[in-house]
Amino acid sequence: MSYHANEKGYYGEFGGAFIPEMLYPNTEELRQNYLRIMQDPSFKKEFDQLLKDYVGRPTPLYFAERLSNKYKTKIYLKREDLCHTGAHKVNNTIGQILMAKKLGKNRIIAETGAGQHGVATATVCALMGIECVVYMGEIDIARQAPNVARMKMLGAEVRPALSGSRTLKDATNEAIRDWINNPVNTHYIIGSVVGPHPYPDMVARFQSVISEEVKWQLKEKEGREQPDYVVACVGGGSNAAGIYYQYLDTPEVGIIAVEAAGKGIDTGESAATSALGKVGIIHGSKTLLMQTQDGQITEPYSISAGLDYPGVGPMHAHLFKSGRGEFISITDDEAMTAGLEVSQLEGIIPAIETSHAFAIFDHKQFKEDDVVVINLSGRGDKDLNTYIDYFKL
Amino acid sequence: MNRINQKLQENKKLLSIYFTAGYPALNDTVRIIQDLEKHGVDMIEIGLPFSDPLADGPTIQESSTAALQNGMHTELLFEQLKDIRKTVSIPLIVMGYFNPMLQYGVEAFCKKCHDIGIDGIIMPDLPLDVYQEEYEDIFKKNGLINVFLITPQTSKERIRQIDAASEGFIYMVSSASVTGSQSGFGNTQTDYFERIAAMQLKNQQIVGFGISNSETFEAATKTAKGAIIGSAFIKHLTKQGVDGIADFVQSIR
Ligand SMILES: Cc1ncc(COP(=O)(O)O)c(C=O)c1O
Numbered sequence: 001m002s003y004h005a006n007e008k009g010y011y012g013e014f015g016g017a018f019i020p021e022m023l024y025p026n027t028e029e030l031r032q033n034y035l036r037i038m039q040d041p042s043f044k045k046e047f048d049q050l051l052k053d054y055v056g057r058p059t060p061l062y063f064a065e066r067l068s069n070k071y072k073t074k075i076y077l078k079r080e081d082l083c084h085t086g087a088h089k090v091n092n093t094i095g096q097i098l099m100a101k102k103l104g105k106n107r108i109i110a111e112t113g114a115g116q117h118g119v120a121t122a123t124v125c126a127l128m129g130i131e132c133v134v135y136m137g138e139i140d141i142a143r144q145a146p147n148v149a150r151m152k153m154l155g156a157e158v159r160p161a162l163s164g165s166r167t168l169k170d171a172t173n174e175a176i177r178d179w180i181n182n183p184v185n186t187h188y189i190i191g192s193v194v195g196p197h198p199y200p201d202m203v204a205r206f207q208s209v210i211s212e213e214v215k216w217q218l219k220e221k222e223g224r225e226q227p228d229y230v231v232a233c234v235g236g237g238s239n240a241a242g243i244y245y246q247y248l249d250t251p252e253v254g255i256i257a258v259e260a261a262g263k264g265i266d267t268g269e270s271a272a273t274s275a276l277g278k279v280g281i282i283h284g285s286k287t288l289l290m291q292t293q294d295g296q297i298t299e300p301y302s303i304s305a306g307l308d309y310p311g312v313g314p315m316h317a318h319l320f321k322s323g324r325g326e327f328i329s330i331t332d333d334e335a336m337t338a339g340l341e342v343s344q345l346e347g348i349i350p351a352i353e354t355s356h357a358f359a360i361f362d363h364k365q366f367k368e369d370d371v372v373v374i375n376l377s378g379r380g381d382k383d384l385n386t387y388i389d390y391f392k393l
Numbered sequence: 394m395n396r397i398n399q400k401l402q403e404n405k406k407l408l409s410i411y412f413t414a415g416y417p418a419l420n421d422t423v424r425i426i427q428d429l430e431k432h433g434v435d436m437i438e439i440g441l442p443f444s445d446p447l448a449d450g451p452t453i454q455e456s457s458t459a460a461l462q463n464g465m466h467t468e469l470l471f472e473q474l475k476d477i478r479k480t481v482s483i484p485l486i487v488m489g490y491f492n493p494m495l496q497y498g499v500e501a502f503c504k505k506c507h508d509i510g511i512d513g514i515i516m517p518d519l520p521l522d523v524y525q526e527e528y529e530d531i532f533k534k535n536g537l538i539n540v541f542l543i544t545p546q547t548s549k550e551r552i553r554q555i556d557a558a559s560e561g562f563i564y565m566v567s568s569a570s571v572t573g574s575q576s577g578f579g580n581t582q583t584d585y586f587e588r589i590a591a592m593q594l595k596n597q598q599i600v601g602f603g604i605s606n607s608e609t610f611e612a613a614t615k616t617a618k619g620a621i622i623g624s625a626f627i628k629h630l631t632k633q634g635v636d637g638i639a640d641f642v643q644s645i646r
Contacts (some may be wrong), residue, residue, distance in 0.1 A: 295496030
């Protein structure tokens, strides 16, 4: 069995393209061209060059000694927090802006929740001199003011999503509506491994550079390409897809996915899709999502805006359903405590999304000689206010 | 013969109206359907509200949110409609998004529609290939016509494919736009309408999206068999309430 997408964009029973006909030409153009473009040597060269000179890749694979001593196992951190703009998101936006250029598009739209993907999109649009519109829920605009300012400074227009619950899910709806209204000149840079085929596969491929680097970096440090576990937090699942990618079909490498339990799985304020979701359709993809019995999509909750999504990418739905991935959910409190601990043991303040991944050690026992690679998906600068409020700093 | 096919044989331009079930008030559904028929509407699309209507503009988004807040849900809609065929004889189509149908169970959903006397289904986000591979038999067994959409960007080949798969009419989306745009019809639309007419499709076309008054209705039905009004009718309901249905229909033709 393969855990990659098939040619129709299915991961097992999940994925596909459940889109209104209005979007068919847009996604079809992308579907017919994305693999060809990505395999084109001139595209590859430009992508690799920008990742190196602009993003700052390869990002280090760092042996976290004090954390390892504390949890009695060998913990490595993949330092995506050191990417330009502060998170893995930019790997995808660099890839997609080059894709948009190859497709002859002159206008970019994106959705954002916390603003990380919005900033990464605004950044590459500034780099390429392309018009950029970012949809963001009205509520998120209010609670993520610094990222809104960053996007504006980068020349992007931030449009409030005023519909529904006015958060990430609704920003995504608005971006999709914009794409329906502008089918010819516009490319939609989706921010995670979600949405209709070919997005989940395309975004996963752009993020796969993460595990590509881990392979040779680990070989240098441990004499082997394969860790015993790869660990990542999952909102939509793009940083996770990136660190799992090269190991998906290598069963000796354990896959651990960390979801946000919010205030607790049974509290009604949670974003743990694998625990609370059922199979359904969200944003054009068949996947696990949180919904009412009647099929209305419900509003998730997490202290971290980046994990606050009611669905999960189809790759992850399949990893969960098939048992290939081990899913652990972490509450707000556990994540915040873990974030503080990593800050003080390693001198690295992680994004709150990533802090969830650091909280697994109370849930899962590793062996002393296990090599555990955690994807440090982003830095905590954007979250300082939340940390300050939480710890009364 | 299915009521939709019968209606399509009538020698006139068809006026079809979309409304969101459960709006303005939860129990307006039957009354709205009866009044629309009484005042000469030819066909009705009953909107099953969804939390995330991707293809809809603000008017239908808001009516959907309000309907859900009023308490509308799939089973309740079926319950409200259970005796509808005692009083209403024009074609009735259920229009919605695929997730609520999937959660209800596609087979159970279709069977319920059949028992009620629903004639067709429009699920914009149920793609043609998935329909054909997984659900066509179920729809057909229950006598339901599945209506597909085309847009100005739909390629000729795909239009042919959709025409071959269709058994009632083709829902011709007037412009590259979500529902409720008010920009009126210009040369682009006229060219598009004529281009499609020239294709001599086996199925007749009914135009939807952006039809809001008698001018746009007339422009759309110059070549097409009929036109569907959604957002403009919902706006009218919001302002005038269910008592204003006669006025609205008369303002169109
Ligand atoms: C640092 C960081 N990690 C993780 C995520 C979650 O997204 P994904 O699951 O696609 O990696 C985000 C999203 O904003 C993020 O900013």
